[in-house]
Amino acid sequence: MAMLSAPSVPSLKPARRWLGNAGQRLFRSDALVQADATPFQVISDDGLVQLRYYPPLRDTEIELDNGDVVPVSTRPQRTPLVLVPPLAVNMLIYDLFPRRSLVRYLRARGFELYLVDWGRPGRAENHHSLATYFAEKLPALLERVREHSGERRLSLHGWSFGGLFSLCYAGLGQDPDLANLVLVGTPTDYHRNGALGKQYRRLSRNLKWLRRRTGLRAHDLNPAWLRSPGWANSLAFKLTNPVASVQGYWNLVKNLHDRDFVSAHATNGAFLNDMVAYPGGVIQDIIHYLWVDNVVARGQLPMPGGGGQLSRVQASILNITGAGDPIVTRDCSHAMDTLVGSRDKSYVTIPGGHMGILGGATAQQESWAMIADWLCQRD
Numbered sequence: 001m002a003m004l005s006a007p008s009v010p011s012l013k014p015a016r017r018w019l020g021n022a023g024q025r026l027f028r029s030d031a032l033v034q035a036d037a038t039p040f041q042v043i044s045d046d047g048l049v050q051l052r053y054y055p056p057l058r059d060t061e062i063e064l065d066n067g068d069v070v071p072v073s074t075r076p077q078r079t080p081l082v083l084v085p086p087l088a089v090n091m092l093i094y095d096l097f098p099r100r101s102l103v104r105y106l107r108a109r110g111f112e113l114y115l116v117d118w119g120r121p122g123r124a125e126n127h128h129s130l131a132t133y134f135a136e137k138l139p140a141l142l143e144r145v146r147e148h149s150g151e152r153r154l155s156l157h158g159w160s161f162g163g164l165f166s167l168c169y170a171g172l173g174q175d176p177d178l179a180n181l182v183l184v185g186t187p188t189d190y191h192r193n194g195a196l197g198k199q200y201r202r203l204s205r206n207l208k209w210l211r212r213r214t215g216l217r218a219h220d221l222n223p224a225w226l227r228s229p230g231w232a233n234s235l236a237f238k239l240t241n242p243v244a245s246v247q248g249y250w251n252l253v254k255n256l257h258d259r260d261f262v263s264a265h266a267t268n269g270a271f272l273n274d275m276v277a278y279p280g281g282v283i284q285d286i287i288h289y290l291w292v293d294n295v296v297a298r299g300q301l302p303m304p305g306g307g308g309q310l311s312r313v314q315a316s317i318l319n320i321t322g323a324g325d326p327i328v329t330r331d332c333s334h335a336m337d338t339l340v341g342s343r344d345k346s347y348v349t350i351p352g353g354h355m356g357i358l359g360g361a362t363a364q365q366e367s368w369a370m371i372a373d374w375l376c377q378r379d
Helices: 013-027 091-095 102-108 130-149 161-171 194-214 230-239 242-254 259-272 280-292 330-338 361-366 368-377
Strands: 041-045 050-054 061-063 069-071 081-084 113-117 154-159 178-184 316-322 345-350
Touching: 041 130, 050 130, 061 102, 069 102, 081 102, 081 130, 081 161, 091 102, 091 113, 102 113, 102 368, 113 130, 130 154, 130 161, 130 280, 154 161, 161 178, 178 368, 194 280, 194 330, 316 330, 316 368, 330 345, 345 361, 361 368
Parallel strands: 081 113, 081 154, 154 178, 178 316, 316 345
Antiparallel strands: 041 050, 050 113, 061 069
């Protein structure tokens, strides 16, 4: 007599994989993060700010996200390159994935590469101003780069506020050996900044009226009251594109079976969810110099005493903006064109938002090679 076969039991492996990935993403996400894998040396540390040096890669080639293979140059570029980040971010964005790492790519192209890490300012640093970074700390750090590299000529790569710091440093007019500025998503005219610019103009009118009536300025307040904590900066960044933020978590739920997707989500989250505080003094300067008086749009530096002018900037400039960037629009950034004294200026707009134009897949395809080629041509 024929035997009846037992009904098949659905495999429990997919469910276990889904639950395992969900549990690790929720409770042990650090183990999933792929960022910050490129070796570096700390060559300066004042207890808050560090200066990193990335030694030559040991690989003979690196692979990019799109499958392209880049041979590692055995001939270093003569002019060292210093990455100047903005405040409020952690450094993971510069080395986010092994196959999408800006520091790894630039090192492969032969650049003697340094990166400034502004650290995590505590309440004791609430007195720090914008000028603390571009007029005090950055000059000392660049001098350390020169000592370490043995070269006087330097190039700076600044993203967002890091680009503004780089531009203002050049505007001090004290560094004749500053050769090149790569400025990515760098603000200049805050009142010509799309939807945000409208809010800045409205705020400027209201606070100027208050100033005329009462004499009150942002700098009259206790800087501790204006400190912006890291969680608030993370939230503000996400609110610039709330739909994408929600979509990202929905995509995670749909792809919890995929370990690689979960790891990538955790890696991006390690950057987005762990932003750094703005010192209160920096917020005072942002309100007074950038939002209300919009001084950079007039070629002035955001600092007391009127030291420096953008007309003193003589370095070659490569300006990169994002077509979909709501934080720093093309018009906001390109306003520097008539203000700087540089003769060699290039302006490029690529697809992407504020983060994507630095470390996203689009930037890897649209701008990384262009930046490296532009610098090599001027080496």
